[in-house]
Each structure stands twice: as structure tokens, then as C-alpha cells.
Amino acid sequence: MNVIEIKNLTKNYGKARGVIDVNLEVEQGEIFGFVGPNGAGKSTTIRTLLGLIHPTSGSAEIFGKSCTTNPEVRKEVGYLPSEVFYYDGMRVIDLLRYSASFYKKDCTKRINELAEIMDLDLKKRIDDLSFGNKKKVGIVQGLIHEPKLIILDEPTSGLDPLMQQRFFDLIASENKKGATVFLSSHILREVQKMCERVALIKEGRIIKFEKMSTLQENNFKRIKVEGPSDLDKTIFDMPGVSKVENGGKTATFLFRGDINRVIRKLAQTDVSNLSIDEPDLEEIFMHYYSKDG
Amino acid sequence: MNMVRRELKANARALIIWSVCMFLCVITGMYKFSAYTSGTAATGPSINDLLRTMPTSIKALFGFASFDMATMSGYLALLFIYVELAASIHAALLGAGIIAKEESDKTTEYLMVKPVSRAAIITSKLIAALLNVVVINVVTLVSFLVVVPLFSKGGDVSGEILMMTLSMFIIQLIFLSLGAVLAASMRNPKTSGSVATGILFTAYFVARIADMSNKLKFLNLISPFKYFDLSRMAAGNGLNFGVVLLSLGLVAVLVGLTYITYQKRDLGI
Amino acid sequence: MNMYLHELKSLRKSTVIWTCAMIAIALVYLSLYPAIFSDGAHFKDMLAGYPASIRAVLGVTLESVTTLLGFYSMIIGFVALCGGIQAMNTGMSMLSKETRERTAEFLLVKPVSRAAVVTAKILAALTMFLITDVVYYAGACVIASIVKQSSYSGSLFFMISLTLFFVQLIFFAIGLVVSVFFDRLRSVLPVSLGTVFGCYIVGAFIAAGKDDWARFISPFRYFDYSYIIQNSRYETPYLITGAVIVLVSIATCYFTYARKDIHAVS
Numbered sequence: 001m002n003v004i005e006i007k008n009l010t011k012n013y014g015k016a017r018g019v020i021d022v023n024l025e026v027e028q029g030e031i032f033g034f035v036g037p038n039g040a041g042k043s044t045t046i047r048t049l050l051g052l053i054h055p056t057s058g059s060a061e062i063f064g065k066s067c068t069t070n071p072e073v074r075k076e077v078g079y080l081p082s083e084v085f086y087y088d089g090m091r092v093i094d095l096l097r098y099s100a101s102f103y104k105k106d107c108t109k110r111i112n113e114l115a116e117i118m119d120l121d122l123k124k125r126i127d128d129l130s131f132g133n134k135k136k137v138g139i140v141q142g143l144i145h146e147p148k149l150i151i152l153d154e155p156t157s158g159l160d161p162l163m164q165q166r167f168f169d170l171i172a173s174e175n176k177k178g179a180t181v182f183l184s185s186h187i188l189r190e191v192q193k194m195c196e197r198v199a200l201i202k203e204g205r206i207i208k209f210e211k212m213s214t215l216q217e218n219n220f221k222r223i224k225v226e227g228p229s230d231l232d233k234t235i236f237d238m239p240g241v242s243k244v245e246n247g248g249k250t251a252t253f254l255f256r257g258d259i260n261r262v263i264r265k266l267a268q269t270d271v272s273n274l275s276i277d278e279p280d281l282e283e284i285f286m287h288y289y290s291k292d293g
Numbered sequence: 294m295n296m297v298r299r300e301l302k303a304n305a306r307a308l309i310i311w312s313v314c315m316f317l318c319v320i321t322g323m324y325k326f327s328a329y330t331s332g333t334a335a336t337g338p339s340i341n342d343l344l345r346t347m348p349t350s351i352k353a354l355f356g357f358a359s360f361d362m363a364t365m366s367g368y369l370a371l372l373f374i375y376v377e378l379a380a381s382i383h384a385a386l387l388g389a390g391i392i393a394k395e396e397s398d399k400t401t402e403y404l405m406v407k408p409v410s411r412a413a414i415i416t417s418k419l420i421a422a423l424l425n426v427v428v429i430n431v432v433t434l435v436s437f438l439v440v441v442p443l444f445s446k447g448g449d450v451s452g453e454i455l456m457m458t459l460s461m462f463i464i465q466l467i468f469l470s471l472g473a474v475l476a477a478s479m480r481n482p483k484t485s486g487s488v489a490t491g492i493l494f495t496a497y498f499v500a501r502i503a504d505m506s507n508k509l510k511f512l513n514l515i516s517p518f519k520y521f522d523l524s525r526m527a528a529g530n531g532l533n534f535g536v537v538l539l540s541l542g543l544v545a546v547l548v549g550l551t552y553i554t555y556q557k558r559d560l561g562i
Numbered sequence: 563m564n565m566y567l568h569e570l571k572s573l574r575k576s577t578v579i580w581t582c583a584m585i586a587i588a589l590v591y592l593s594l595y596p597a598i599f600s601d602g603a604h605f606k607d608m609l610a611g612y613p614a615s616i617r618a619v620l621g622v623t624l625e626s627v628t629t630l631l632g633f634y635s636m637i638i639g640f641v642a643l644c645g646g647i648q649a650m651n652t653g654m655s656m657l658s659k660e661t662r663e664r665t666a667e668f669l670l671v672k673p674v675s676r677a678a679v680v681t682a683k684i685l686a687a688l689t690m691f692l693i694t695d696v697v698y699y700a701g702a703c704v705i706a707s708i709v710k711q712s713s714y715s716g717s718l719f720f721m722i723s724l725t726l727f728f729v730q731l732i733f734f735a736i737g738l739v740v741s742v743f744f745d746r747l748r749s750v751l752p753v754s755l756g757t758v759f760g761c762y763i764v765g766a767f768i769a770a771g772k773d774d775w776a777r778f779i780s781p782f783r784y785f786d787y788s789y790i791i792q793n794s795r796y797e798t799p800y801l802i803t804g805a806v807i808v809l810v811s812i813a814t815c816y817f818t819y820a821r822k823d824i825h826a827v828s
Contacts, residue, residue, distance in 0.1 A: 050671050053823035074673035085664035087572070101564035101671040143669070307752070314756065375763055382759070386752050398748065487752050491583075498640070502590055542627060 001064060002027050003149050003180040004049065008058035011044055016116035018044040021058070021203040026182055031175055033195035033212075034184040035281075037289045041204045042184045043082070043157055043202075046153055050079060057185060062149060074100040082154035084138040086126045092137055093122040096144060117166055132158040137169060138186040142175065151182045156190065168194060200288055206289060215284060219256035220254035222283070223262065226273035235265050296414065300391060308425050311383050312432040318379055319436040322372040323444045351503035365445045366453045369437070370523040376433060377461050377518065378497055384426050384465040385489040388472025391418045391483035392551070401560045411556050419473065419548065426465045435459040455533055460521035463540045467517045468493055470547035478554040565679060567668075569686035570677060573730065575653070581694045586640050587702040591637040592702070595709045599628055630706060631713045631722065635787030641698070641728045643781060649730035650754040653737020656683045658745040658820060664795050666824045676820045684738070691730045699723050718791055724815055725785040725796075730731060732781045732804050733758060735741040735811035742818045 004026035005179065019041035026032045029201040036042050047053045049060045051067030051074070059066060065073045076087035086095050093111075104184050114124050118136045126137060128206055150171065153252035156164045171194070175181055185191050191198060193211065200208040209217070220242070225231060236244045240257030259276075266274065321548035392415070396400045404414065410433065438452045496516040503512035503519055513519040520536055593757065618658035640654070657680070659668040732807060737754060747753065765780035777783040777800070 047824075052670055053825070054821065071675040071678075072673050077671070077673075079667070079671045081666070081667040083598070085665075086668060087663065089663055098564065099570055099668075099672075102674060238600060311756075314760065321764060375766070377761075379759065382755055386749075386755075390749060409598075486749065490751065490755065491579075498587065498590070502594075 001028065002026060004032075004062055004182060005058075005064070006045065006049065006058070006060045009045065009055055009060050010057045011041075011048055011053065012056045014110065017041075017204045018056075019048075019201070022201070022204075023204050024199055024206065024209065025181060029178060029180055030197060031171075031181040031183065031195045033191035033198035033283060034182060035186070035188065035191055035198060036201035038224065040201045042201060043153065045201070046151060046182075046184060050074070050077070050151070075145070076148040078142035078145065078150045080138050080142040080150075080155050084134045086134075086137070088127060091123060091125050092120060092129075094152070095126060095137065096122070099141045100144055101276045104233060105145055107144040108172070109179065110144045110146065111140065114143055114170075117170060119166075126128045130161070132160065135159060136163065139170075143170070146174075146177075147179065149180045149182065152186075153184045154184070154186065156185070187282040188285055198281070200285060200289060212281075212293060215281070218281070221259070222252065222277040223255050224250065224252045224269055224273075224275045224277075225266065226250045228270055228272050232269055235269060238262070253261070261279065294417075296409070296417035297365065297421050297424075298506060300418055301424065302422065304387070304391070304425055308428060311429060313351060313432050314438045315376065315379060315429060319372075319374055319433065319440055323373065323440050325479065351433040365441065366450045366526075368525065369441070369450065369457065370384065373457050373461070373523060374518070377464055380426075380429055380433065380461055380519075381468045381493055382490060383429055385468040385472040385493050387422050387425055389476040389482075389485040390471050390472070391422050391475035391487045392555070393485050397483045405560055412552055415552055415555055419551075422465075422469055423474070425524050426462070430458060430462045433461065441527075441561055449502060453526055456526045460523075460526065460532060462537050463544075464517050464520070466544045467547070470544050470551065474547045474551045474554065476553045477558065563621075563682075565674070565682035565766060569683050569688060570658075571723050573686060573690045575650075576648070577690045577694055581700050584644050584694065584698045584704050586636065587640050587644060589700045589705055590699070591640065591675060592634070592705045592709050593624070595630065595633050597709065598633060599711045630712075630809070631718055631791055632787075634702075634706065634719065635722055635791070638726065639762075639782060642726050643758065644690075644692070644729045645726050646733045646758040646761070647755060647783070649687075650692070650733040650737040652687050652690065653734040654685060654741045654747075655752050656738065656749045658741040658747060658750065660751050661745040661824065662748070670824055678817055680816055680819055683822050687734060691734070695723075695730070697729050698726070718794065721790055721794070721796075722787060725787075725790075728785070728801075728804055729781050732784075735808040735815075738815045739811040742815050742822070743787065758801065781807075 002025040003023065006022055009022040010020050019147075022041070022045060026047075034042055034045070040190060044053070045060070048055050050060060051069065051071065054068060055103040062073050062077060067073055078243055090098075092115075096107075096111050096115075100111065111122070114116050118140055120133065120136045120140060124133075126134065129137070139155065141153075152171070156284065159167060168190070169179055171183075181194075183191060183195060195212055197211050197217065198208070199206050220253065225235070227249055228250050231246065236246070238255075238261060240261070242254045242256075244253040245251060273277075322347070395404055405411070434454065437458070438451060441450060441454065472485065472489040475489050476482045479485050479488070496518055499512050500516040500518035503510065503516065517540075521532065522539055526532070577643055647766055655662075661667055670676070699720070702782040703716075703719070706719065736757070740753070741747075741750075744753075761780040764776075781804065782805055784797075786797060
């Protein structure tokens with residue numbers, strides 16, 4: 001069964017566009033990436049999934065049920081929101097205990113484990129914590145009940161590099177234990193590293209929904225050629241070549257298509273250095289992130 | 294100037310609502326005036342005679358300790374107690390809110406890093422608040438001047454109305470500055486509004502209790518509502534100049550404290 | 563249950579403050595009763611000679627204003643004003659708190675239905691009012707028994723005191739339903755103060771006469787104390803109105819809150 005199933009989801013805020021006809025599935029046990037420019041509709045999608053807002057039409061289900069009609073489904077969901085706010089006057093341990101009381105499980109062991117990993121002082125007052133430390137409270141709070149689905153919205157914003165690493169290790173180990181992860185992030189490097197499939201949303205619509213490997217295969221390769229002397233410009237006059245940066249002896253370009261054509265052309269020239277790079281997600285998506293992508 | 298304009302705009306809607314409410318207060322109160330003056334010589338003694346014989350304590354229970362109820366100005370004094378209370382609540386909440394706003398709305402990291410001194414910020418806010426209070430006061434004054442002649446059976450009470458409204462203005466100033474200094478000095482400025490209102494209501498009840506008996510005159514010092522003797526004003530004797538000066542002095546002290554404490558304050562996020 | 567306890571804890575401090583305030587009001591006014599009694603004793607005789615219209619204007623059955631129950635009826639209005647503000651403030655901030663303090667994304671993502679959240683909060687508020695009123699009532703009883711000049715009916719004293727709880731229920735319900743529709747309000751206090759105080763003023767002036775229709779406007783006027791004292795019961799039309807207001811408000815609250823969109827950080 002698909003852990004998350006979103007079918008023809010549309011949400012309008014009065015006249016303003018939220019999301020339009022979104023279709024997504026997330027399979028059991030996978031790590032799924034969800035990316036898009038600011039204002040694209042990522043938060044709207046997530047909030048509809050969790051039952052915080054109601055769809056105008058279509059459905060968003062977790063484990064086959066809608067969170068609005070079946071709130072108990074959220075027992076198996078852990079959510080880390082992008083901005084974290086808690087009640088005044090509580091200490092970290094109080095909030096975590098209050099959180100745990102909703103899941104009818106004894107989470108004490110888990111609380112201590114997670115606090116240890118994330119370097120979180122349980123006795124401190126939440127009001128006194130820095131932004132990054134509050135974020136850590138959010139992370140721990142989302143994981144203490146060992147949920148089967150973990151939804152993360154910008155999880156590492158505010159965390160220092162060491163904590164970011166620890167956090168991803170944590171997510172990876174949860175995933176190994178069988179949890180499904182839904183990660184929404186602007187840090188494409190992270191998404192690339194962790195996710196098997198990814199969806200790109202722009203202006204309310206899903207414009208890409210593919211396996212990471214397919215994305216990379218079907219996309220441009222970055223080719224860098226260096227010659228002993230100025231390179232022949234005709235090398236780059238090929239279909240499939242774009243974004244040529246020709247600096248005399250060195251040239252970089254993007255190429256999509258049958259790689260043999262490039263090899264044959266290059267074989268006809270004198271080349272001193274050649275590198276062919278897989279594009280990273282950033283390059284692939286930057287293209288979509290820009291207004292005319 | 295830009296800050297004053299910003300604050301005025303932010304408070305505009307609330308100001309309109311409060312102004313309408315003040316007007317409704319005045320109309321509602323005047324509507325019942327005729328009921329209080331019914332009773333002619335033919336059917337029996339008027340309520341005025343009744344009240345003259347009523348003991349102070351019982352009269353105080355009804356809130357009109359020493360007013361001559363049958364006359365318009367006496368009744369006005371009674372009505373004014375409630376009008377003043379409403380205007381004071383507005384002033385206290387305004388004063389506290391306008392100072393506490395930056396911290397409760399979390400805009401401190403925006404405003405406080407601009408090239409303006411904290412003193413300039415406070416000044417702009419207080420000016421905006423003062424303008425709001427003046428508007429409320431003028432609305433009340435005009436409401437009375439317009440509505441009273443509709444119900445009055447003759448006799449011009451404009452002078453008394455003016456005096457009472459002026460005294461109300463000073464009381465508004467006192468509570469405005471009280472709210473401001475509380476918000477500037479409290480560790481958690483979000484609760485300053487509640488504290489200011491709490492103090493205000495305590496002062497109100499103290500005033501009503503002081504009405505009850507001549508032996509409790511010392512209580513007049515505690516409650517700003519008793520700084521001005523409304524019955525004196527109803528009798529046409531105007532404001533006590535010394536009290537006016539002292540009150541303005543109190544306002545000045547509170548405002549000064551606001552500046553000083555806000556300057557020293559560690560601004561929370 | 564956990565939400566209920568959490569809400570109770572957060573209401574703890576304000577409950578203490580309000581209870582003290584209400585007892586203080588009763589204490590101060592009741593302590594003046596003996597003086598009133600002696601002042602009023604001879605005055606009562608004189609009042610009998612005045613026209614009924616004037617007696618009606620003063621709004622209180624003059625024969626009883628110098629009895630403990632009659633005097634208590636007068637001052638319960640002030641206590642009810644206090645209780646009303648407490649109730650409306652609680653009602654208004656209860657649900658909007660999650661939006662205002664942006665903790666909605668914590669609480670509403672937990673495996674509990676919106677209805678469960680509302681129920682926990684309402685029960686916590688009701689508990690708070692009950693505690694406040696019971697402690698107040700105990701205090702008032704003690705003070706009354708000290709200042710009394712003659713024996714009075716304990717059950718009538720209770721009935722008069724109970725109106726406090728009814729008034730609180732009504733204002734709480736109104737506050738709840740308003741907050742569901744206006745949850746972005748930065749500051750709850752001006753609205754709750756304004757509404758409760760407005761009802762109080764309207765009650766004091768417009769309903770001072772026997773205008774029955776006007777009495778429906780202000781919850782403070784739903785209870786005519788002279789009627790209660792004379793008949794040992796409440797007036798049914800007003801009880802029903804009050805109950806209807808409370809039930810409709812709470813039902814609307816449940817219905818609307820379940821269907822609401824909870825928006826991101828505002």
C-alpha cells in the first residue's frame with residue numbers, strides 16, 4: 001500500500017492559488033523528496049495531508065485514510081514543521097512528555113536517546129533556547145513515538161553542520177527500521193543525497209515526479225573540454241548542446257542526447273583534458289526554479 | 294513623523310470602533326434621563342426630594358453620592374462616571390499596547406535596528422497615542438453637546454460638560470501613561486494590558502467605596518477617578534487648578550519613567 | 563485527559579487572581595452592610611410614601627434593599643462583572659491561543675480530533691469557573707454570616723450566588739464562538755472588556771426600567787433578584803435564552819473549528 005496518496009488535490013484560498021490538481025504517491029519504506037520554489041505550494045500540500053487545512057477538491061490520504069476524518073491515523077505520523085513554536089513557560093522535557101502523552105506509548109527511553117544524539121538539554125526552558133535549539137526540540141518531538149511516516153519541512157534550517165549530519169544519520173537509521181520519509185527542502189544537495197524519488201512543484205502544479213536516477217539520466221551532462229590550443233567552435237554546433245561557456249582553451253557545456261555524438265566529435269580534435277559530470281539536482285532544478293523554466 | 298503615521302494607521306480601526314461606542318454610551322445614558330426626572334408635584338414629591346433625604350451610603354450604592362439628580366448637570370455627573378471608565382480603559386489599553394506592540398508582534402528586530410533612538414520611538418508612539426485619546430475625548434464632548442439639548446428641559450449645561458470632559462481628559466492621560474510605563478518596564482510586556490486594566494478597575498472600585506462614606510476621604514488619593522470632584526463641577530464650580538497641576542505632574546513622572554525604563558530595557562525577541 | 567490537564571495548568575494563575583478579586587469585591591461591599599442597615603432602617607419608612615414609578619427607577623425592591631439578601635443582590639452585579647470578564651476572556655483566548663501563539667502545528671497534528679481538542683479546553687474552562695465560584699461562594703458565605711443583622715435564607719443566598727456561574731457560562735460561550743471566527747486577533751482583552759462592560763452599561767441604563775425586551779440584550783439582566791427572592795426560582799424565559807445562547811455557541815464552535823483551515827504562521 002502506498003503510505004501517502006494524493007489524488008487530484010486542489011486547494012484555493014479564495015481567489016488565490018494554492019495547489020492545482022496534485023497527484024503523488026509515496027511508497028512504503030522510501031525516502032521521498034518534495035521540492036519547489038518559494039510559494040509553489042509545498043506547505044499547502046503538506047498541511048492538507050496532515051488535516052490542518054481542507055482540500056477544495058481531491059484527496060490526500062495517509063495509510064489509506066484522510067487525516068480530517070480519521071485523526072487517529074496521525075498516531076503513526078511524525079511532523080517537523082519549518083517554524084517551531086511552543087507554549088510559554090515549558091521546559092523541553094515537559095513539552096516532550098506532553099507530546100508523548102498523545103501517543104499512549106512510554107517514550108522515556110526514546111526521549112533520552114534522541115536528546116543525546118541531538119545534543120539537547122532537556123532541563124532548559126524552551127523560551128530561552130536559540131532558534132536552532134528550538135528546531136532540535138521539534139526534531140525530537142517528531143520522532144519520539146517511532147512513527148511509520150516522518151514528514152519533514154525544512155528540517156535542517158538553523159542547525160549547525162554537525163547537527164545536520166547527525167540529523168540525516170538519524171533519518172537514515174529510522175528509514176532502515178522501516179519508516180517512510182517525506183522530505184521537503186530547499187537544500188537540493190540533501191534531497192539528492194537521501195531521496196530515491198522526488199517531485200517538483202511549481203506554481204501549484206507538479207511538473208516533475210520521477211526517480212532520482214531517471215532524472216539524472218535523462219538530463220543534461222556537464223561536459224568540460226580542455227585543449228592544448230583554442231578549441232574549434234564547431235564542436236559545439238550540435239543538437240543537444242546548450243549553455244556553452246567557451247573560454248578559448250577551455251569550454252564547458254551541457255549536453256543531452258546520444259553521448260556517442262560528442263565522443264565522435266571530440267575524437268576528431270586534440271583534447272588534453274575531458275570531464276563528464278552527472279548534473280546535480282541543483283542544476284537540474286535551477287532550470288525549473290527560474291521563472292521561465 | 295513616519296512612525297507616528299504608521300502608529301495612527303495601525304490604530305485607526307480600533308479608534309473608530311471605540312468612538313462609536315463612546316457615542317452610544319452617551320446616547321444610551323441620556324435616553325433614560327427622563328425616567329429619572331419624572332414625578333411632578335401633583336403626584337407626589339420628585340425623586341430629588343427623595344434623594345435629598347437618602348443616607349450617603351445608600352446613595353453611594355447607586356453611584357450618585359452627592360449629585361442633584363433632577364438637574365441635568367447632576368445626572369450628567371452620574372453618567373460621566375461610566376463614560377470616564379470606558380475612556381480610561383481605552384487609554385490604559387492603548388498606552389500599554391502601543392509600547393508593548395514591538396515585542397509582542399516580534400517586530401523589535403526590525404524597528405530597533407533602524408537609525409532612530411529609542412527615545413524617538415517612544416515619542417512617536419506617545420504622540421500617536423495622545424492623538425487617539427484626544428479624538429476619543431472630542432467625540433465624547435461633541436456627543437454630549439449634541440445629545441444633551443435633545444433631552445434637556447432648558448438651561449445650558451455646556452460649561453459643565455466642558456469641565457467634566459476636561460477632567461476626563463486628564464484622567465485618560467494618567468491611565469495612558471500608566472499603561473505605557475507598565476509595558477516599558479514589565480518583563481513580559483504582553484501582560485501589561487491586563488495589569489493596567491486591573492489597576493484601573495481597582496481604582497474604580499476604590500472610588501465607589503470612597504463615595505460611600507465621608508470617613509473614607511483618604512481613599513481619594515489612591516483613585517484617579519476621585520481626583521476631580523464631579524459634584525463640584527455639576528454645581529458649576531469648574532476644575533480645581535491645583536489638582537490639575539498635580540495630575541499633570543503625575544503624568545509627567547509616569548511618562549519620564551517610561552522613557553528611562555525603555556532605554557535600559559533588554560529587548561526580547 | 564492530557565490536554566485537559568495541560569489547559570488546567572495554564573489557567574492556574576489567572577484562576578487564583580480572579581477568585582481573589584471577586585472575593586475582595588464581596589468582602590469590601592459586604593463589610594459596609596452593617597452601616598447600610600442602620601442608615602436604611604429609618605429611611606425605609608420614608609420611601610414607602612413615594613410613587614411606584616420612582617421606586618421602579620431605582621431598580622431594587624426598596625423593602626429589601628436593607629436586608630442582607632437584598633443588599634447582596636445589589637453587589638453581586640459587581641462580582642458578576644468581574645466573573646463575566648474572566649469568562650469572556652477565557653472563552654476568547656482558549657482556541658485562538660493555538661493560532662496566536664502558533665502552537666497549532668504542534669497540537670493539531672497530534673492523533674486527536676478537533677472535537678477532542680475543543681472538549682478538553684471547554685472542560686478545563688468549566689472546571690476553572692467552578693473552582694472560582696465555589697471558593698468565592700465559600701468566602702461570601704463566611705463574610706455574610708459575620709455581617710448579618712438577622713437570619714437570612716441560605717438557599718436564596720445560594721441561588722443569588724449561582725447566577726454568577728450562569729453569567730460566566732453565557733459570556734464564556736459568546737467568547738468561544740467569537741474566537742472561532744476571529745482567531746487572528748492580536749489582543750483579546752479589548753474585545754472581551756468592551757463586550758462585557760458594554761453589556762453591563764446597557765444593563766444598568768436601558769434595562770433599568772421594566773422594558774422586558776431590553777433585558778434580553780444584557781446577560782447581567784437575565785436575573786431579577788427581587789423575583790428570585792420572592793419566588794425562590796429563576797425566570798424561565800431568561801433561563802431558556804441563556805441556555806440557548808450557550809448551547810448554540812458551543813455547537814457552532816465545534817462545527818466551525820472542525821472545518822476550519824489552520825493557516826501557517828501568520
